[in-house]
Amino acid sequence: MFLALREIKHEKIRYTLIVAVIALISYLIFILSALALGLANQNTAAIKSWQVQSIALNKDANASLGQSLLTKADLDAIPKSAKTATIGISPISAKDSQGKHDTVSAQFVGLNQTEYVARNLKPIQGRTAKNNHEVVVSDKFKDAGYQLNDKLSLGLAKGSYQIVGFVKNATYNIGPVVYGSLKDWQAVKGVNPTLVASGVINQDSFKAFDHPKAVTVIDRQTLFDKLPGYQAQNLTFAFMIGFLAVISLLIITIFLYILTVQKKPSLAVLRAQGIPSQFLIKNTFNQTLLILVVGVALSFSLALLTSHLLPAAVPMYFDIPLLSIMSGGIIITGLLGSLIPIVIISRIDPITVIGG
């Protein structure tokens, strides 16, 4: 670190620029990751909060709970336990019965009030639904101005539904969730009474059972992958983040390459004087590590500050453990950039400075 620290101190502008570039690229990676995670979360938050591992649903629904319909006979054939819950899901328009607030495109989730999803609902405001025509809604409704006891008109159902509670992390397929009863789901979706649910979710895998012809079992990832646009969106972000990582590697490599080439004559003198190449290589490695850590720490702080300043409507989710892993990834990628300068240093021939 002896040479590394002194060089940085002497070449402040040069190293400030390098750190700034690293910080900006890392910041961009963090913001894109937060956006990717935020959007993915809006697709899957509710399912994740239910800790679902497998789902039994109509096999013709293309793994979409919103499209799935089960008859009572289908439902009865699916084994139940304390870790299963019967649900009905339907995309809906939620309108303010009094016309004061904007209409919200949402996902209605009908629950059996005695099963684990309904029992585990923890409203951050209000209470759980106890009767038909009572709903607990995602706190996203608050952003549209809705409050407790407001009345909603939901989907194809007649009559109104009273908001009795708000819950967090309740989004599915980008829409905020409206929790109600399975009976209300039938009304909201406008299905005939022979169709009683969309599917059965299970916190474990389903044990083998005699599937009715109309029923299939899928795992959680299949459900997510079949959500419209979910895979395309995630792949797009993954490519963008991957390209940024490659760009950051190239930029760091180019910077370090130019710096090392400029230093070659004095490095050759040091080699001639018997300064071990290991000492010079260690210094270059430590210097790279230092500027990467400072750059990434700056962008990490900037990302955290951004997360506090952004309005709630921006779908970003800053997951600290994930950002920490990504920081480590950026640092390791950047260290790869120090390999070329290290090779240059190890190949410097001290003879080049004799007889100049």
Added chain:
Amino acid sequence: MSVLQLTDVSKRFGSGTSQVTALKDVNFTADNGELVLIVGPSGSGKSTFLTILGGLQQPTSGQVKIQNQAIHQLSKRALEKIRLNEIGFVLQAYNLVPYLTVTDQFKLVDQVKKSANLPTETFQALLNELGIEPLLKKYPDELSGGQAQRVAIARALYANPNIILADEPTAALDTARVEEVGRMFAHIAHQQKKAVIVVTHDTRLETYADKIYNITDGKLSQVK
């Protein structure tokens, strides 16, 4: 006993019709307390001679001994160690690390050579003798050519080597500075009992030399 000894050393580059002989059957010794000048025209083999003396490259044939140790079978790392401990290099340019202050140039030696450097009192006396004391906080680009060369000499001496190898150390200096450097090398050789070998074009240094060798077309001959 000679601190440096070259016996029948030849160095050839290339092969066949394009082969060039840079050194031909060179025999050379240097002892502690001697200032030896190696002079000769450009392309005569002076630099090859110096790099072989300093263990920076191996001869094609013949034997090189530094402190009575034959170096032709030593590893790269062992040669680095010999250069660090036994030899102080003073070069024409890029002598000093540009981003280190004069003080840090010496501290760098401490970083890689933890022992046997000059004791504080001796080092302090050297700084006074070379007039470096007021320059300690300066960077190389704030020094004149003469000041930079004095610092380079002090740094080479700080590691307390027995041998000083200098390559054109007065190339960029005016006559007054050349005389200053000449006196300094003679002083180092005679007072500190080092073997100082200077490769140069500069005939102004001849006054201070105990021995002078001439290299022409790779052949070494003593002229003083």
